[in-house]
Amino acid sequence: MELSLVKNKIAALIEHSLREAQERDLLPKVLIPEVLVEHPQNPEHGDYATSLPLKLARSMGMNPMAIGEKLAGVIQAGEEIEKIEVIPPGFINFVLKSRWLTSQVETITDQGQSFGSVNIGDGKRVQIEFVSVNPTGPLHVGHGRGAILGNVLASVMGAAGFNVEKEYYINDAGAQIDAFKNSLFVRYQQSRGIPAEMPPNAYLGDYMKELADRIAGEDGNKYLDMSVDKAVPLIGEKGLGYMLEWIREDLKLLGVEFDNWFSERTLYQQGQYERAMAIIKEKGFIAKKEGATWFVSTALGEDKDNVLIRGDGTPTYFASDIAYHYDKFIVRGFDRVINIWGADHQGHVPRMKAAASALDINADRLKIIISQMVSLKRQNEIVKVSKRSGELITLKEVIEEVGADACIFFFLSRTADSQMDFDLDLAKEQSDENPVYYVQYAYARICSILRLAEEKGISFQDGDVSLLVHPAEQALIRKMVLLPEIVEMVARGLEPHHLPYYSQELATFFHSFYKQCRVITDDMPLSKARLKLVQAAGVVLSRTLRLMGMTAPERM
């Protein structure tokens, strides 16, 4: 439990007090449930509240109000709490001390960009693997969603005290790659004026022609002068390299960068594949039937077995993935692994978990987030997205059309498990009214005020924050101090979508404060205090934007 958070502090205080009340025989000695502290929706009910007395009523055989009164009587509030109230039907509400709140303004400024960080990770090593698109085509919008999800999760978990590594798994082995190479070679031949037919299952997108033309331009007839058996792998490798470069560049447009690019092939070159299979075999989870080698996942509660090695002797994608997870957990020793997969991989989740337990890895250490489909809409028509066939709207095009920050904010604003329509026309049309600009505008405003103060030569380091008693000021501070809780919540639940909502609320409270409280006036002491608040609000807002991977513009 992260006790630097007021919320957790209160929870601990309640639990401790309850225990004390029980020892003093003020309350019956029943089992204490988990103490949940929350923010009441209605501000009149204080800053924090618990419904613990209601939960205890049954087991204690007492009236909830009576429990509340007894309990509240024992609680010794610390420096943060102004008052504790017991309210029917049995809630205990906590109100923060105004003095404590205002002091947070200075705490925030002192902490700067580390404000909001908490330590629930305790340095545990977490790997987040995401995007991991086959390098056979450009990224589309759906991939952007996964990219944002993973990237923000990584930054927030980092802020929550985890040691995070971001990884891209390159599927550079297998049938799809062969199809890519063959397609590329044909396009290359065509580019050099040699008639050739695209094979079945070919990649037909125009980008293949571009790629072939580029290579043809660089290498001329090089691949025509050798045997096809030699040419295809050679040109294929070059093509793969370019594809990965493109993918890397597109991701960079969203500010997404990886710590590690992991090649599937190395699993075969460095023995992880063999060792993983040996373990599974030793545990008796391997069977041969119908000419193939199977993973007996039915022995682990699955309803079907899965093929590991095909009849032709080649390993399946699933077999690679087992070796890959062997590498993640056993070779590299990550405490936790988070994979972000598209909805089309959902069927793969249970068998991957089964495989993990076959490798003696506690399946709880493996978390798989399924990000649901994104469909692209233009003129109210769903645009079909397919890499193999022709039409295709790439992630890059979408970013160029609506802007990276707007893209990030939009993707982030939905939970991973709801599918979304990305309406291009709407996104463009609404760009002026887009919440992302609302939030960024608040930051620009803050910077503008601070610039003005500087121009006027006002130094406010000696400002007295205890003057910040206006309701709008206090409401703003209340929002500001929530950031660490948001970070904790996002890191715990792996749900980054709380961040954009928080940023919007923060901006709203700032704009409202700005309207009600003029910052720079003739009242110098008050001006200085408010400048301190503005500065601190800027810290919180920019930290929030950065956690989301967005820019905090000083001017717009």
Place this chain on the structure above:
RNA sequence: GCGCCUGUAGCUCAGCGGAUCAGAGCAUCAGUCUUCGGAACUGAGGGUCGUGGGUUCGAAUCCCACCAGGCGUGCCA
């Protein structure tokens, strides 16, 4: 058929493993403009929380059934 996800205001979506008035943005309507950035602020209208049961002191939230949509259910990845 079975599995996963979704169904909350006209639209796009929040609602944190239950609680003290169902929210936000956009759209609509009505206000605020001598002042630090109007890309702003204030307010109004608008919802049987897919349907029907169940559990509970209390259900948008948990359980069951049903309806609707998406995805999955390959020796593709």
